[in-house]
Amino acid sequence: MTIASELLEQHLNTLVMDNARWKTLITDDIVWELPYAGAIGHPEKLEGRGAVETHVGWFLKAVSDFRFYDLRIMPGADPETAVAQVKAEGIINDTGHVYRQEYIVFLKASNGRIAVLREYFDPVRAAHALGTPILNTLPRE
Template sequence: MEQDALRQTNTTVAERYLQAINDWDFDVKRELLAPDVVFEMRWAPAGFPRRIDGVEAVMEFLAPLPESIVTEGLYDIRVETLHSDPGQVVAFYKSDMKMVRPVEYKNEYVTCFTIRNGKIAHFREYYDPIPLVVAFGGSVTPPLL
């Protein structure tokens, strides 16, 4: 496949995945993930996994989210590929989520996708964990300086 066409195909996969998050479309999420996908949240707070291996484990992790989150509210989505490898896709976006608990949860994300043969083989999500902790009822107290 020509590089430009491959870039377009891969950005479309990432965009579809992010839209499936907004739509709560678990079938599309599953369709877009490779069977041996790896999902990483390097800055996840305590109680959240930092790495999940395999499509079934990822789907199991995602399944209970509708119990806590009413709407995802992802917006300002920008998706790019790396020049050196069109299979490396980076997405920048923001969230304004409506939670079941009446709290505000807004965050900004950078997600790095590795897409091979039209499937997400690996994705690593970076976000500020403090708003997430607060949205789920926790607190973060900074040390006194």
């Protein structure tokens, strides 16, 4: 297992279940890209620890009983990169709707910590669970 693979597994195991520990895994200048999040009015890119921790804090308050499962991690050719395919589910607190999602997450490590995350998810599933409209936006390249 590579450092990036280990970090990706730790990221998914601690993001919700042990957020204080998760915060020790990220660099201060972390970049978290969410190319499809703009479709539900969320930021498509978070830069720096403050922005990432604020967004994660919102998520932790918005969702209950959230868990990842069926995790598959594929190390990259570069030991500082890895990709995960994972499913997740939880309850959106404001709507009471079940949120089921499938994610693809790319991770790049730097000095043994998470420097870059790029997360793909289905914004339609998120919109239905959140009770929010799909905005007429396409991801920026």
